[in-house]
Amino acid sequence: MRKQASQLVVLVMSLLFSVMVLAAIDTFTFTDQDTQDRFKVLTEELRCPKCDGQSIAGSNAPIANDLRSIVYQKLESGESDQQIVDFMVDRYGEFVLYRPKTTGKTQWLWYGPIAFGVIGVLVLGTIVLRSRSRDGYDEDLDEEHQSKLDVVRQMLDEKDSTGRAE
């Protein structure tokens, strides 16, 4: 019984140990949870320079691997998120930021869609309001058009009434 127990302990220990070795190769070990969270956020917000449309967290390109380990080293050596982002921008340009800064040209990216949305709502609103306020007569028609329209309406009415009479 005791022998079995000790064998079990050895088994459990060896399993635990093998997991630890794998962890050291496969992922980074962080000093605390906060650093790990910052690593996750940073690597997801930094764009892989070689592969459009992937973050350095999501890419297996060699360059993404390199940049991940640099982010890791810098976090562990106590650099702030801003310092790390600046490091990347100094080397790869604003291209590496998935959330570009709101300066100069990138203002269009940030506020453009909102502006277009507002314009769209205004146009739509105007059209709806106008068509509601219209009471059979179009305010914008000049007198000549209006009189022609009146004639047409009259003709239609007459046709309508004769139609019903038949």
Added chain:
Amino acid sequence: MKRVFLLLPLLVLMALGVLFFRGLSLDDTVPSALIAKPFPVFSLPSLEEPGTTLTEGILKGQVSLVNVWGSWCPTCYAEHPYLLELAEQGVVIFGMNYKDEGDKAIAWLNKLGDPYRTNFVDADGRLGIDLGVRGAPETFLVDADGVIRYKHEGEVNARVWNDIFEPILAQLNQEREGKK
């Protein structure tokens, strides 16, 4: 007059069409963030003499190219003959052997010819990151003060040389004339 406004959506749509169609053929290269900045500080072994350390100081004193290459890189193979041609014309080319193995790199130069004045070895790609290298080949144009003036991603060939490098070199010459 009102009729004209009816055409507006169509015109906007057509303008967007033209814009997006142009986008299809746009270059996907990213301009280097290091243009007009000094070549990053480095201290790396020489490929030819592994005992010797080379620094960014070697880039000062003449206009030169720094070519990022590796024996694993097919496009480097494609551009190699043109680099030999440039070297023959007297263009100074430094090689940055990027993420390569020393013996393979030496074998490559022995077999294909050596256009480089000298090579420094960036085995782990750390200088590559300081340079914003995205892949190989990349070619930096460095002026006599050791300042990066242009970076080209991909193959350097006669067309790229004549269309892009020559005008910048002419501008560098003009600047030098101006200083005199």
